[in-house]
Amino acid sequence: MKTSEMFLTTLREVPAEAEIPSHILLLRAGFIKKLVSGIYSFLPLGNRTLKKIEAIVREEMDAAGAQEILMSALQPAELWQESGRWGVYGPEMWRIKDRNQREFCLGPTHEEIFTDIVRQAVSSYRQLPLNLYQIQTKYRDEARPRFGLMRSREFIMKDAYSFDRDEAGLDVSYKKMYDAYSKVFTRCGLNFRPVEADSGAIGGNNSHEFTALSEVGESEIVYCSECDFAATSERAEFKDEKQLPETAAALEKVSTPGTKTIEAVCKYLEADIKHSIKALLLQVAEEEGDKVSYVLALVRGDRQLNMTKLVNALDVPEYLVSMADEEKMSSVTGCVGGFTGPIGIHDCMVIMDSELSGSVNMVCGANEKDFHYTGVCEGRDFKADKVVDLKLLQAGDPCPCCGKPVKTARGIEVGQVFKLGTKYSEPMNCLYRDENQVDHPVVMGCYGIGVSRTMAAVVEQHHDDNGIIWPMSIAPYHVDIVIAKADDPVQKALAEDIENKLEALGVEVMLDDRDERPGVKFKDADLIGIPIRITVGKKAGEGIVEYKLRRGGDMEELEAAEAVSKAAALVNAERRG
Ligand code: ATP
Ligand code: MG
Numbered sequence: 001m002k003t004s005e006m007f008l009t010t011l012r013e014v015p016a017e018a019e020i021p022s023h024i025l026l027l028r029a030g031f032i033k034k035l036v037s038g039i040y041s042f043l044p045l046g047n048r049t050l051k052k053i054e055a056i057v058r059e060e061m062d063a064a065g066a067q068e069i070l071m072s073a074l075q076p077a078e079l080w081q082e083s084g085r086w087g088v089y090g091p092e093m094w095r096i097k098d099r100n101q102r103e104f105c106l107g108p109t110h111e112e113i114f115t116d117i118v119r120q121a122v123s124s125y126r127q128l129p130l131n132l133y134q135i136q137t138k139y140r141d142e143a144r145p146r147f148g149l150m151r152s153r154e155f156i157m158k159d160a161y162s163f164d165r166d167e168a169g170l171d172v173s174y175k176k177m178y179d180a181y182s183k184v185f186t187r188c189g190l191n192f193r194p195v196e197a198d199s200g201a202i203g204g205n206n207s208h209e210f211t212a213l214s215e216v217g218e219s220e221i222v223y224c225s226e227c228d229f230a231a232t233s234e235r236a237e238f239k240d241e242k243q244l245p246e247t248a249a250a251l252e253k254v255s256t257p258g259t260k261t262i263e264a265v266c267k268y269l270e271a272d273i274k275h276s277i278k279a280l281l282l283q284v285a286e287e288e289g290d291k292v293s294y295v296l297a298l299v300r301g302d303r304q305l306n307m308t309k310l311v312n313a314l315d316v317p318e319y320l321v322s323m324a325d326e327e328k329m330s331s332v333t334g335c336v337g338g339f340t341g342p343i344g345i346h347d348c349m350v351i352m353d354s355e356l357s358g359s360v361n362m363v364c365g366a367n368e369k370d371f372h373y374t375g376v377c378e379g380r381d382f383k384a385d386k387v388v389d390l391k392l393l394q395a396g397d398p399c400p401c402c403g404k405p406v407k408t409a410r411g412i413e414v415g416q417v418f419k420l421g422t423k424y425s426e427p428m429n430c431l432y433r434d435e436n437q438v439d440h441p442v443v444m445g446c447y448g449i450g451v452s453r454t455m456a457a458v459v460e461q462h463h464d465d466n467g468i469i470w471p472m473s474i475a476p477y478h479v480d481i482v483i484a485k486a487d488d489p490v491q492k493a494l495a496e497d498i499e500n501k502l503e504a505l506g507v508e509v510m511l512d513d514r515d516e517r518p519g520v521k522f523k524d525a526d527l528i529g530i531p532i533r534i535t536v537g538k539k540a541g542e543g544i545v546e547y548k549l550r551r552g553g554d555m556e557e558l559e560a561a562e563a564v565s566k567a568a569a570l571v572n573a574e575r576r577g
Contacts, residue, residue, distance in 0.1 A: 001477070003512040003521075004486075007044050009033070010524050020216045022459035023148035025468050029527045031455075031476075038145025038153030045528060046455075048476035050156065053451050054135050056187045056473065056577065057158045064180040066131040066160050071113050073137055077103035079112040082428050087287055090319040094139045106139035111424050111446055114161040118442065119430035122163065128432055128442065129169050131176075133160030135451060149456040150412065151218070156452040162445040165432065170419055170443045177417050177447040181210050184449065185414060187577030188458055189471030195221045196231035197416060198308050206419040207235075210449075211411030212457040219413045222406045224399040233408065234308035236393035237400040240355040243274075248360045249375035251343075256372045260338030262301040265372055269363060276301030277356060277364035277376065279340040281324040284316055294329050294348040295321075296340065299390055300355050301363075306392040313351060313388045334367050341365035342382040343373060352384035353391055412457045415449040468529030469550050472570070473577025477510040478502075479567050480530035484518045484537035494543065495536040498560055505568040526550065531574075532567050 009030040017034070018024040026032045031046030042050055058068065077095075080086035094106040107113065114132060122128065138157045145153050162173035178194065185192045190212045197209035209232055211221050223230035231237070259265040266273045278301045283292040295314065299305050311318045326337040333348040341364035342350050356362075362376040376382070393400070395408040424430065425441040433439050455474075462469045472478060479502055483495045492513065499509050510530060512521045518537070525533050535546040539557070547563045548555040549570075558566065 001510055003510055004514045006510075008524075009043065010527055018148065020147050020150070020460070021463050022150065022216075022456040025459055025463055025527070026148055026456065029468055029529065032149065034148075038142060038151070040149060040152060040154075045476040049455055049470070049474050050452065052474040052476075053188060053454055054156075054158075057135065057184055057449055057451060060180040060184045060187075061133050061158070061160060064131070064176045066133045066177075066180075068134060069117075069132050070134050070136060071107075071110055071117075073107050073139065074104050075107045075110070075113055077105065079116055079428075080105065083112050083115075083424055084427060085112070088317040090317055092140045092142060092319070094141050107136075108138055108140045109157075109446075109448070110134070110136075110159055111161065111420070111444075112428065115424045115428045115430045115444070118161075118163050119425075119428060122430075122432055122442065125165055125432050125434050128163055128165050129173055130163040131160055131173060132163075133158060133447075147216070147456070149452045152452065155450060158449040158451055160447040162447070163430075164443045164445075165434070165440070166443055167421070170421070170445050174417060174419055174445050177445065178208060181415050181417060181447070181449065185210055185212070185454070187473050188454055189462060189473060189577060190414065190454070190458060191461055192414065193221065193223070193230060193411065195223070196235050197418075198232060198235040198312070199418060200312060204419075206421075208417050209413050210415040210417075212414050212454075212461065213409055213411045214457065214460045215410055216460060217410040217412040219411050220408055221411055222393050222395070222408050224402060224404055224406050226404040227399060227402040229399050229401040229406070231393075233392060233394075234306065236406075238303075238306075238389055238391035238393045239398065239400050239403075240357075240389070241274075241398075243359050246360055248377045248380065251373055251375045251377070251381050253366050253368075253371055254374055255370060256339075257370045259370075259372070265363060266301060269372070269374065271363050271374070273301040275359075275362050277341065277359075277362050278303070278305075279335075279342065279365055280305050281326060281329050281335060281337075281340060282310070283322060283324040283329065284314060285320045285322070287317075287320065292324075292328075294324055294333050296333070296335065296342060296345055296348050296350045297390060298342060298350065298352040298356055298364075298384065300353065300359075303353065303355070304392040304394065305390055309388065309390050310351065313386060313390070336365065336367050336369055339365040339369055339371060340367060341373060341376070342384065343367070343376065349386070350382070350384045351386045351388070351390065352378075354387050354389050355391065356384075357387055412453065412460065413450070414454045414457050415447075417447045418445060420444040420446055463529070466523070467527035470529045470531060471577060472531050472574035475529070475531050477508045477530050478571045478575070479507055479532045479534060480510045480512060480525045480528070482512045482518065482521045482525060482533060482535045484535060486513050486515045488540070491536045491540040494540045494545070494560060498534060498536070498545070498564055501561075501564045502567060505564070505571075507568055507571050532570065534563050534567065
C-alpha cells in the first residue's frame with residue numbers, strides 16, 4: 001500500500017485528553033479517532049491491527065472447539081427480566097425503546113441471549129457440550145470512560161459461552177478456554193498473568209482474570225514469589241490473624257479528645273493498633289427512590305476494607321453501595337463521625353471482618369464526640385449481624401497459601417474466564433434431558449476477551465519515546481519501505497521492486513512514497529511502529545538499501561535481494577506470534 005494513497009492522519013501534538021502512552025500513541029499514529037467521550041473510530045491502521053487480534057482470537061477459539069456465531073447488539077428487555085438482571089444492572093446499561101415503546105438494551109454482555117438461543121435448540125444430553133462465541137461490539141455507559149480503548153463506552157469483545165451437562169464437563173470447558181486465552185495473549189506479545197478473580201456473590205474459586213502487567217493498569221494483583229498464589233486484590237483471600245489469649249478487662253468509656261483517626265486514638269491511648277476496631281460508614285441505595293439503608297463495616301485498625309468483599313457479602317449491585325453521608329447516617333443510627341463503633345449503634349446493619357471474632361480488649365469509637373471505649377470484647381459488648389472476610393490483602397501481608405509476604409503489581413484486565421454454573425440456565429429454564437429422561441439445567445461458563453482493550457495493552461507494553469513498537473503478529477503492516485527522495489526514479493523503481501517481491505512472499509508492505517523530507521517519514525515510521533523499515537536512498541543505484549528493526553539494533557546496509565529475504569524470514573518466523 002502506498003502511503004501517499006493511504007488515509008493516514010498522524011499528529012505531531014499530543015491530544016489534550018490523552019494521558020497514558022497507549023491512548024496518546026494510538027491517536028497520534030492515526031490508529032483511532034475520538035467521536036465522543038469513550039467512543040472511537042478505527043482508522044485504516046487501527047482497523048488492520050484490530051482485525052489481526054481478532055484473527056488470533058478466532059484461530060485459538062476454533063482450535064479449542066468453539067463455534068463462532070454473531071448476535072445482535074440489540075437485546076430485548078424481556079430476556080434480562082427473566083434472568084433478573086434488568087433491574088440490577090444499573091446505569092452502565094444503555095437502555096432504549098423502539099417506536100412501540102418496547103424496551104431494549106445495547107448489549108453490555110450476552111449471557112441471556114446465548115442462554116436463550118441454546119435453550120431453544122438444545123434438548124438432549126447428546127447435544128452437549130457446546131461452546132459458542134462471537135466477536136462483537138459491546139456497549140457500557142461507563143461512569144468514567146478514559147484512557148482511549150482501555151475503558152471505552154463502545155468496545156469490541158470476544159465473548160464465549162460454554163454449555164455442559166455437569167460441573168466436571170464445565171471444568172473441562174473452562175480449562176480449554178483458560179489455555180486458549182494463554183495462547184491468544186502470548187501470540188499478541190503480551191506479558192500477562194492469569195490470576196484468581198472475584199466471582200461475585202456466587203463465591204468459590206470460579207474465575208480467573210488475565211492481566212497484562214502495566215503501571216497504568218486499573219487492576220491491582222497480589223501474588224507470592226514463594227508459591228503459586230496470584231489473585232486480583234478484589235478477590236484475594238486474607239487469612240485471619242488470631243489474637244493471643246488474654247484476660248478480658250472491663251468495658252470503659254475514655255476521653256480521647258480530637259482523635260478522629262484510628263492511628264491517633266491508638267497513639268493517644270498507647271494501644272496496639274491490632275487491638276483497635278475501625279468502623280466504616282456505608283449506605284445502600286434502593287434501586288428506585290431516594291431511600292437508603294445504613295451499614296457499619298468493622299475491620300481491625302491496621303486493615304483496609306475490601307469493597308468487593310463487602311458488596312458480595314451484602315449481595316446487592318455494586319453501584320448501589322457508597323460511603324454514607326455522615327450527618328444523615330448519624331441522625332438515623334446514632335453514629336458520630338470519627339468516633340463510631342458498634343456499641344449502641346441502631347437501625348443499621350453491622351458487618352464484621354472475621355478476624356474480629358472473639359477479639360478481646362479492643363478500642364473502638366463510643367458514638368460520642370471525643371470518646372472511645374476500651375476493653376471491648378466481641379460477643380460480650382457487641383455482636384455483628386454478619387461475619388465474613390472483609391480485608392484487603394496488601395503488599396507485605398501474609399500469603400493466604402504459604403504465609404510469606406505477598407507483593408502487588410498493577411495490570412490491565414484483558415480477559416476473564418468464569419464458571420457460571422446454573423446462574424442463568426436455572427432462571428431461564430435452559431434444560432437438557434439425560435439418558436433416563438430426567439431434565440437438568442445446563443451448566444454454563446462464560447469467557448470474555450477485550451479485543452480493543454488488548455490493542456491498547458499491547459501498546460502500553462511495546463513503545464518508546466518515539467512511538468509504538470508492534471509485535472509482528474499484530475502489526476498493521478510488516479515492512480515499511482521509505483523512499484528517501486520520492487521523485488527519484490531510480491529510488492522509486494527499486495522500492496517498488498522490493499515491495500512487489502515482498503508482497504509475492506506474503507509480506508504486508510507500506511511504501512512511503514510521500515513527497516516529504518526523509519526525517520518526516522522516519523518520524524512517522526517510528527510513531528506507527530512497523531516492525532521492519534527498509535530505506536531506499538542514495539545507494540539505490542548500486543542496489544543497496546538500509547535495513548532496520550523498529551525494536552532496536554543496528555541499521556544495516558544490504559543488497560536489496562538480501563533485505564527482501566531477511567525481512568521475509570523474520571516475518572515468517574514471527575507472524576503467528
Ligand atoms: P472492568 O473490571 O475493567 O470494568 P469487567 O470485569 O466489567 O471489566 P467483563 O465483563 O469481564 O469486564 O468483560 C470482558 C472483557 O471486556 C474484560 O476482560 C475487558 O478486557 C473488556 N472490557 C470490559 N469493559 C471494557 C471497557 N469499558 N472498555 C474496553 N474493554 C472493556
Ligand atoms: Mg472482568
